[in-house]
Amino acid sequence: MSSATFVFIAWLITQVNCHAIELDENFHSLRDDGNWLVMFYAPWCGHCQRLHPTWDDVSRELSETEIKVGKLDATKYSDLAQELGIKGFPTIKFFKDSNSSFDHYGGRTTDAIIGFARRAQGPSLRTLHSPGHYKDAKRKHKLEVFFLLVTDNSDNEDGKLVMEKYKNISDEKVLEGYFYTGNSRIIPDDIKTKIQNYPQLIVYKDSSQYLYEGDLESMWKWINEERFLFFPKVDEISFYETTTSGKLVVLLAIDEDYDNYKEHLKLSNIARLVAWEKREKYHKHFQIAWMNGDSVVKSITMSYIALPFLLVYNASDGIYYLPDQAPLSMTKESFASFLEKVIAKEDIVGYGGYSFIQKVHRVSDLQQVVWNIYSTVKDIWDAQPILALVFFLLPTLLICFVCYNMCTMEESDEGTDEFEDEERVEGEEDVIMEEKSQATSGRLKED
Numbered sequence: 001m002s003s004a005t006f007v008f009i010a011w012l013i014t015q016v017n018c019h020a021i022e023l024d025e026n027f028h029s030l031r032d033d034g035n036w037l038v039m040f041y042a043p044w045c046g047h048c049q050r051l052h053p054t055w056d057d058v059s060r061e062l063s064e065t066e067i068k069v070g071k072l073d074a075t076k077y078s079d080l081a082q083e084l085g086i087k088g089f090p091t092i093k094f095f096k097d098s099n100s101s102f103d104h105y106g107g108r109t110t111d112a113i114i115g116f117a118r119r120a121q122g123p124s125l126r127t128l129h130s131p132g133h134y135k136d137a138k139r140k141h142k143l144e145v146f147f148l149l150v151t152d153n154s155d156n157e158d159g160k161l162v163m164e165k166y167k168n169i170s171d172e173k174v175l176e177g178y179f180y181t182g183n184s185r186i187i188p189d190d191i192k193t194k195i196q197n198y199p200q201l202i203v204y205k206d207s208s209q210y211l212y213e214g215d216l217e218s219m220w221k222w223i224n225e226e227r228f229l230f231f232p233k234v235d236e237i238s239f240y241e242t243t244t245s246g247k248l249v250v251l252l253a254i255d256e257d258y259d260n261y262k263e264h265l266k267l268s269n270i271a272r273l274v275a276w277e278k279r280e281k282y283h284k285h286f287q288i289a290w291m292n293g294d295s296v297v298k299s300i301t302m303s304y305i306a307l308p309f310l311l312v313y314n315a316s317d318g319i320y321y322l323p324d325q326a327p328l329s330m331t332k333e334s335f336a337s338f339l340e341k342v343i344a345k346e347d348i349v350g351y352g353g354y355s356f357i358q359k360v361h362r363v364s365d366l367q368q369v370v371w372n373i374y375s376t377v378k379d380i381w382d383a384q385p386i387l388a389l390v391f392f393l394l395p396t397l398l399i400c401f402v403c404y405n406m407c408t409m410e411e412s413d414e415g416t417d418e419f420e421d422e423e424r425v426e427g428e429e430d431v432i433m434e435e436k437s438q439a440t441s442g443r444l445k446e447d
Contacts (some may be wrong), residue, residue, distance in 0.1 A: 038095065058110055112344050124171045
């Protein structure tokens, strides 16, 4: 067999394996095998159609693992979809066994979906048994975040309480990060010298590590805040995940396709440097992130914006803050000054918000009303143009047709003619009666 033939056969096998399994109503029996990653879709759904190529990539990447990748037409097998709690399309679920399943709410890229599947597969808490395992974990999660609880050989009550708390958190947040535990002998000496007491919780991210210095009660809050990279790229879905950190979110929106992209990149580097160099000062207040495009920014401000765009968003009250100068003219100093004003809430205006007065103000603003209508129609049009035509164009044409007929309708003369005839008959009868009355009066006088 020639090398060219061998390469072709290998490529063909790869292409065959890259397609997800098309499931049917028999999925109930297959589900008991566990480790199923399934996309529930509708043939008419535009988002589903765009996700299919990515789903094939996911299937190919996971083809040599224990995770089986499938897809199911939820409109064809609606009873099964309803039983599994499918309410929208596409829905991505991981079935660990016949009793447990997880929903994916993160990004829809290949890496994001694969990461979700591997975390859902578990276990929620993994053990590193050797320095080699420790190095493998660091290499595997080089661009991610993972937590490590380092223990020693002691068997004290405090250590048991910390381990129990950590295990409960890992079970709860299994989809939000990677959690490990290991003995102190697996970590390098330079980290050991920083540890004063065991067990010690450490977070690894951004090519560095940070030790937890709080008490047992604050562990959940610290893990929830530290599970994001210091300057991650986000999309429409993962942005709102960053808002659950409990911190203000600094969002920089740029355009990677812009002709002068270097100008946008310069601003991005400024934000990155501020996040890194002033971590001790701003980390407890802000989660700094960036994204390509303006979709999230427009949904927050409910207005048209020009890229690049910078804002600070408070998810707890819906307030957002804008710098007092154009983003492209900002320096590290002005960027930091903007954050200082947000922290102090001095010399800065907050927009938006969830309070009743702010909502009334938005409703009374014609621009906001127009934006709400426009964004709703545009979202439907982008997802399903044909459906948008049915919902909006046909009713509009029908209303126009009815209005046109009402305006051009000629008034009928038939009713008017009948009314005039009745008046003429009544008038003639009155004349006859009057003549008879006069004649009668004349005869009475003669008599």
